[in-house]
Amino acid sequence: GQQVMQIPQYQHVQEGEDFTTYCNSSTTLSNIQWYKQRPGGHPVFLIQLVKSGEVKKQKRLTFQFGEAKKNSSLHITATQTTDVGTYFCAGDFGNEKLTFGTGTRLTIIP
Amino acid sequence: SAVISQKPSRDICQRGTSLTIQCQVDSQVTMMFWYRQQPGQSLTLIATANQGSEATYESGFVIDKFPISRPNLTFSTLTVSNMSPEDSSIYLCSVEGRRYAEAFFGQGTRLTVV
Numbered sequence: 001g002q003q004v005m006q007i008p009q010y011q012h013v014q015e016g017e018d019f020t021t022y023c024n025s026s027t028t029l030s031n032i033q034w035y036k037q038r039p040g041g042h043p044v045f046l047i048q049l050v051k052s053g054e055v056k057k058q059k060r061l062t063f064q065f066g067e068a069k070k071n072s073s074l075h076i077t078a079t080q081t082t083d084v085g086t087y088f089c090a091g092d093f094g095n096e097k098l099t100f101g102t103g104t105r106l107t108i109i110p
Numbered sequence: 111s112a113v114i115s116q117k118p119s120r121d122i123c124q125r126g127t128s129l130t131i132q133c134q135v136d137s138q139v140t141m142m143f144w145y146r147q148q149p150g151q152s153l154t155l156i157a158t159a160n161q162g163s164e165a166t167y168e169s170g171f172v173i174d175k176f177p178i179s180r181p182n183l184t185f186s187t188l189t190v191s192n193m194s195p196e197d198s199s200i201y202l203c204s205v206e207g208r209r210y211a212e213a214f215f216g217q218g219t220r221l222t223v224v
Contacts, residue, residue, distance in 0.1 A: 001169070033212055042202060043153065045212040088152065090213070097143065098213055100153040 002027055004091045006101040014109045019076040021104035023089035030094040032065060032072045037103075038085040046074075081108050112137055112205050116216030123193055123223050130189045131219045133203035138183035143204040143213070144176070153202065159186050193223045 003026045013019050023032065031050040035043040047056055049065035049072060056063045062075045072089055086105045090098040113136040123129050133142065144156040156176055157165040165178040179187045190197050203216045 035213070042215040042218050043213070045207070045214070048212060092211070096141070097155060097158060099155075103152050105150075 002091070002093050002099055004089060004099050004101040006087075006089060006104050008104055009102065010105050010107075012107045012109060013079050015081060016078050019079050019083070019106055021074050021087050021089075021106075023072040023074075023091075023101050025070045025091050027070070027093065029069050030092045032069075032092070033090045033098065034063060034072075034074055035088045035090060035100075036085050037088065041085075043088060076106075079106070079108055081110060084108050112139065112207065112214040114203060114205060114214060114216040116203055116219060118219055119217060120220040121222070123221065125194050125223055127193055128189055128191045129193065129221060130187050131201055131203070133186045133188075133216050135184045135205055139205040140183070141206055142180065142186045143206075144178065144186075144188045145202045145204060145215075147200040147202060147218070149199070156188070156201075190221065193221075195223045197221065198223045 005024050007022050011019055031048055033048045034046040036046055037043045047063050049063055052069050053067045054065040060077045064073045074087055076083055086103045088103045089101040092098055115134045117132050121129055142159045145153040146156055147153045155168050156171045157167045157178055159165045159178045159180040161180045161183050175191055177189045201219045204213045207214055
């Protein structure tokens, strides 16, 4: 079946350090979306990537979509305590539903 | 963006009973989605609910266990039937945004079965 894997599962970083999470799909994606879920909260949409090789930035967050549209990454520069949460990628295989990745839980050491 | 009201926010239920979760959206939407999120895990799609037709269930989920209603374009319910402790989880409803087809989620229902 269609699967979306993320690594690492957990990441602990010192405040101010950078953070990256990687997402890999078993097959080519129509598009990929990224979500953030704060502890005790629900997932919140961050961004959508559609084009092969696309790069988008939101302040300290940089999102990339691979050339083959099978992988993606989220990079956070100079993490802050407000970045704490679990980051999920979600793949759209063109079948009108999202397949969520396994998630990366980010904790920040002040 | 869509505003989704989901209730109850949490419940503790006895095994063998059923719980119905409600989801109300502030605008008309074609599809509504129901997810399960077990503690510390990712989101797993249970079913897609279209108004006027039967819900489409994902592999591993069946209508007898998770009956869904979709009486109009702004409302849906998910029932967790004949509950066991393995059903303890967070259940989330979701709708699709118009701009990016992104998912907007309700606040979730934290279910504990004892």
